[in-house]
Amino acid sequence: MNEEIDREQDHLDGLYARVDELRREVADRLDAALAPAGRRGQDLVERDAQVTRLTARRTALDHAEEGLCFGRVDRTDGSHLYVGRLGLRSAPPERAPLLLDWRAPGARPFYTATAASNQGVLRRRHLRTQGRRVVGLNDELLDLDTDRGGDGLVGEGALMESLTAHRTGRMHDIVATLQAEQDEIVRDRPDGVLVVQGGPGTGKTAVALHRAAYLLYSHPTIAERGVLVVGPSETFLRYIGQVLPSLGETHVVLTTADGLFPGVVADRTDTDAVARLKGDARTAAVLALAVRARQGAPGAVEVSFEGDTYRLDADRLGAIVERARANGLPHNLARRTFRRELLGALVQDVVEHDRRLLVDVEEGLDEDLARFDASLARTLDSVPATVGGTGTEVDGAVAPHELDRVRRELLLDPGVARVVEELWPLLAPEQLVEDLLTDPERLAAAAPGLADADRRSLLRERNAGWSSADVPLLDEAAELLGEDNTEQRARERQRRREAVAYARQVLGATTTDLVEEFLPAVEAEDLAERHRDRDHRTLAERAAADRTWAYGHVIVDEAQELSPMAWRAVLRRCPAVSLTVVGDVHQTSGAAGTDSWETVFGDDRRWRRRELSVNYRTPSEVMAAAAPVLAALDADARPPQSVRSTGERPWRRRVGEEGLAGAVVAAVHEELRALDGGKLAVVAPVVRVAALARALDLAAPAGKVDLDADVVVMTPEQAKGLEFDGVVVVDPDAILAGSRGLNALYVALTRPTRRLGVLHLGTAPAVLADVPEV
Numbered sequence: 001m002n003e004e005i006d007r008e009q010d011h012l013d014g015l016y017a018r019v020d021e022l023r024r025e026v027a028d029r030l031d032a033a034l035a036p037a038g039r040r041g042q043d044l045v046e047r048d049a050q051v052t053r054l055t056a057r058r059t060a061l062d063h064a065e066e067g068l069c070f071g072r073v074d075r076t077d078g079s080h081l082y083v084g085r086l087g088l089r090s091a092p093p094e095r096a097p098l099l100l101d102w103r104a105p106g107a108r109p110f111y112t113a114t115a116a117s118n119q120g121v122l123r124r125r126h127l128r129t130q131g132r133r134v135v136g137l138n139d140e141l142l143d144l145d146t147d148r149g150g151d152g153l154v155g156e157g158a159l160m161e162s163l164t165a166h167r168t169g170r171m172h173d174i175v176a177t178l179q180a181e182q183d184e185i186v187r188d189r190p191d192g193v194l195v196v197q198g199g200p201g202t203g204k205t206a207v208a209l210h211r212a213a214y215l216l217y218s219h220p221t222i223a224e225r226g227v228l229v230v231g232p233s234e235t236f237l238r239y240i241g242q243v244l245p246s247l248g249e250t251h252v253v254l255t256t257a258d259g260l261f262p263g264v265v266a267d268r269t270d271t272d273a274v275a276r277l278k279g280d281a282r283t284a285a286v287l288a289l290a291v292r293a294r295q296g297a298p299g300a301v302e303v304s305f306e307g308d309t310y311r312l313d314a315d316r317l318g319a320i321v322e323r324a325r326a327n328g329l330p331h332n333l334a335r336r337t338f339r340r341e342l343l344g345a346l347v348q349d350v351v352e353h354d355r356r357l358l359v360d361v362e363e364g365l366d367e368d369l370a371r372f373d374a375s376l377a378r379t380l381d382s383v384p385a386t387v388g389g390t391g392t393e394v395d396g397a398v399a400p401h402e403l404d405r406v407r408r409e410l411l412l413d414p415g416v417a418r419v420v421e422e423l424w425p426l427l428a429p430e431q432l433v434e435d436l437l438t439d440p441e442r443l444a445a446a447a448p449g450l451a452d453a454d455r456r457s458l459l460r461e462r463n464a465g466w467s468s469a470d471v472p473l474l475d476e477a478a479e480l481l482g483e484d485n486t487e488q489r490a491r492e493r494q495r496r497r498e499a500v501a502y503a504r505q506v507l508g509a510t511t512t513d514l515v516e517e518f519l520p521a522v523e524a525e526d527l528a529e530r531h532r533d534r535d536h537r538t539l540a541e542r543a544a545a546d547r548t549w550a551y552g553h554v555i556v557d558e559a560q561e562l563s564p565m566a567w568r569a570v571l572r573r574c575p576a577v578s579l580t581v582v583g584d585v586h587q588t589s590g591a592a593g594t595d596s597w598e599t600v601f602g603d604d605r606r607w608r609r610r611e612l613s614v615n616y617r618t619p620s621e622v623m624a625a626a627a628p629v630l631a632a633l634d635a636d637a638r639p640p641q642s643v644r645s646t647g648e649r650p651w652r653r654r655v656g657e658e659g660l661a662g663a664v665v666a667a668v669h670e671e672l673r674a675l676d677g678g679k680l681a682v683v684a685p686v687v688r689v690a691a692l693a694r695a696l697d698l699a700a701p702a703g704k705v706d707l708d709a710d711v712v713v714m715t716p717e718q719a720k721g722l723e724f725d726g727v728v729v730v731d732p733d734a735i736l737a738g739s740r741g742l743n744a745l746y747v748a749l750t751r752p753t754r755r756l757g758v759l760h761l762g763t764a765p766a767v768l769a770d771v772p773e774v
């Protein structure tokens, strides 16, 4: 074996030597590209692209330093190949393949070959490395003689080593030990909605993140737009935050569902009933009606302009509103049409008014003369041109420039502007939703189908803050309202004109052999473009800052928690509809979440479903303790099959209320001793968390979870998606008493990779009666 290790070490040394060589090359080329040589437009554009490419390559080389090569496949034809975090070739001119990127099609057999279907593979070898050193090998011979049939695990030795290692508080990538059923999901085609249902610990999160890395590698159109990952909590995002960078991928934005609408802090709590109402898909229609209610007025309106009053009756106003709506633009953008149409109607009225005034003068009507005299001075400019021209004859025809002038005056008139603002106000999403949820009349008008009691439950005080259930409403409102960025675009156009002028100057100054007018115009434009676009933010930073960014692919984790309204917000992020949705309908805790994927995606033919059935996290002993909870939730559900047992039996202990804190502290010490390192979580109902954190002397502020601490206290909701070496569940009765209490308890019980204990007050809940009492 040692000889084998030595041989692999030699090979690995060769790979690292090549990596070092490439690093030097990339560094030299970056230096050259960034050198301030006299360059011109097109060169500069190319240089920027080159710098981006080289920087990405440098990042990939850096991230591959740890675990560069982790696998080898020996083929039946005598050839072999190595699989690793990135692809490497020898230096030109040979450019012989040295290492295959794990995502390349050729690497697939490493993950999927079995004795029964060996795909031309004789032996699969897992290399264990520490830094640049090979420290161990795991070999699997894929011939039918050695086939144990059975579990279908790939690279079992390496897998078990990874699964039994102490947790670190951070998820790590599983690129070396991805299993066949997982690999299939990772490489599935990108289009449509792929739903991955799987019980706790089946690797849904891990698979979804590797799928993101795979899609970014293999689909340039996705890489151009980046991937959005939506997770259940900030803590969870911190927990998974290192996985994609460790796979060399940075074109990724991680967010919670609350984060989809930047700038809002969702710290208000809704009751379950209100969260469900707000999350209902019908709320979209309520918001649409709320927007319509802000357009026009029910009756006639009067507009004062230069001392006269003009009246638009309900029919005329209604027609103007309809014309503004007819263009199908969002409210704030359609406002321009409304204003144009309204001004058009008023121009007619003003001109007609003035014309009548003059007709009256011509016909010598004495009673109007006084009024004419009073207004002549100010209307002199606005009389029809033919009248002004002849001084006597009135034929009613109006010169266009006169109409324009009246229109301009109306446009600048503050009174007219006020009327536009009243009839079609520029609205921010926050204002629309706030007005709707604080004004019974507005709400009644927008939600006529809602029962009175439901409407009352939705109403709240002004400035009461936002809840998670409000966030999709704000997003929907933003969509209905649109942003009127006319001014911003005008400013950008002006900046661009200035930049072009500046670029021409620069090109002229730096060019000795060409006079400026012979420079192709495009060069100045290019240079200006580069100034304009010289946005040094990464793709991920730009995408994260832009609510309307269209991602190439979206991953939703713990997706069972999303309400129908939240789904609308998520789908908006990916107009191309390329989504991976992973979750477990038995772990739903949110009131507006789902317990069936069919309810969420039922009629949509673009969705397909895959199942994961093997539990890599939770040993069979722990899963047996959780099984009655799952059965109580859903008699037809089968718990995922654990890949391993530990021999360590879960336990429960009855404690009294007074002694609870002390019992928790004692249990934590016992468990830490038994675990001999690693991470321990105390999972308790929300009302107990602060007191237990105090009893345990934990430093993290209330409500925050410190993933680096050896011991953490959290609620089942906060524990969602996380895992620990050991878990102590406190007061399961109180957890069960919450909404979706069985789901919450199921989540809590399925977090440990090794040990589980339960402290209950009074008799154990029936679903935990089988756990041995100690």
Ligand SMILES: Nc1ncnc2c1ncn2[C@@H]1O[C@H](COP(=O)(O)OP(=O)(O)OP(=O)(O)O)[C@@H](O)[C@H]1O
Residues within 6 Å of the ligand: 159, 162, 163, 171, 172, 174, 177, 178, 179, 182, 198, 199, 200, 201, 202, 203, 204, 205, 206, 207, 583, 584, 587, 616, 617, 720, 721, 722, 723, 750
């Ligand atoms: N092929 C694998 N190789 C090594 N570890 C794996 C593999 N698949 C899953 N794991 C590990 O199993 C654990 C559970 O995975 P993960 O958190 O992705 O499961 P999950 O299905 O999202 O769980 P839950 O629904 O409970 O949140 C993680 O530690 C993960 O790294």
